[in-house]
């Protein structure tokens with residue numbers, strides 16, 4: 001007997017192939033059969049007529065390490081968008097392995113009360129035990145390893161410290177981590193040399209792990225930073241993913257034509273690609289240097305002055321009669337949204353065949369960037385349907401099949417027999433993001449149902465069975 005038949009829907013299977021009318025049959029959490037299944041008996045039927053049936057979306061760039069452990073009351077920022085799998089631990093920041101009560105910025109983007117996993121395996125076990133709402137594949141953060149092992153973060157690691165970091169990475173890979181992430185832009189890792197990252201990353205080569213990299217610079221020195229990332233991937237001979245590719249600062253607008261050409265050249269010799277989010281504003285810790293590059297800055301949270309959250313840094317600075325940079329220092333530790341990209345670059349990067357979709361959402365911010373709630377419907381509604389930057393099939397591919405292949409997520413991302421039954425049903429005419437910079441936590445419109453491993457997890461705005469996620473451990 002078939003557990004579930006999603007019938008009468010229009011299937012977009014995640015490979016980029018054209019849509020077709022097709023029923024989907026699910027047995028034991030797996031896709032069992034495709035075709036006209038109208039006459040077959042089933043425990044449960046879901047009518048998807050006039051709807052798109054697609055693989056559940058894969059958010060390849062998240063900071064959901066801690067969110068996954070928590071029970072979310074009400075709509076879930078990711079499930080509500082049709083996301084069924086997240087990749088955690090990006091930008092050098094992973095919740096494990098590190099025990100501390102005072103994580104330095106930007107590690108504190110994950111809060112300061114959940115840093116109690118001495119081993120990566122302990123974190124994965126806790127994730128299993130928490131029965132997460134979504135599937136999770138987890139990266140180890142280089143900055144987390146530095147905070148754990150490097151005595152002075154203002155200098156490159158010693159050879160001793162480097163081998164301790166490499167040893168932790170090796171342990172994590174054995175436990176099932178997907179690979180390593182780096183954030184050389186951020187204070188805890190800025191002093192790390194290219195050589196340090198390569199030596200820490202050594203275990204990735206034999207284990208066939210991946211590396212995701214927040215570049216050392218996304219502004220004036222982006223060419224050099226991109227060359228460094230490519231060198232690291234090449235020397236380790238591993239799949240390399242550049243995170244949230246973008247160009248920051250007015251003087252760099254338009255340079256994506258050149259950076260994308262660099263990616264294309266590199267791809268002739270090594271495995272490389274990138275992710276991006278569909279907004280022309282970024283968000284991270286509040287950094288005076290980035291304030292200077294921005295046309296507008298919104299404070300997302302501040303420990304020193306919580307009342308600043310949701311306000312323009314420039315307006316607050318004027319009211320308080322200080323420079324924005326001085327105020328940025330006074331509000332720290334804090335987070336911000338920066339308007340510093342051009343829409344032309346965002347569109348060009350998103351449309352490139354090497355790009356995947358990742359939200360980079362920050363779930364613990366008081367007034368978060370709307371990408372946390374709106375990324376996937378925004379690509380499908382705004383960029384595919386309204387601006388016709390690409391077909392709906394291509395948009396879905398960028399958030400499913402391509403992502404699963406690039407991140408080595410086996411049996412995910414494509415609707416085909418034998419694959420896990422992560423499925424989203426949505427209305428292609430009405431799907432739209434509703435989260436804005438002033439109202440950033442509004443759930444999107446147009447998602448009818450989300451199935452995680454064959455179980456209905458979300459329907460018509462309401463969470464259902466929210467414990468269907470699995471920890472995806474890297475296959476050995």
Ligand SMILES: [Zn+2]
Nearest residue numbers: 091214243244
């Ligand atoms: Zn980042």
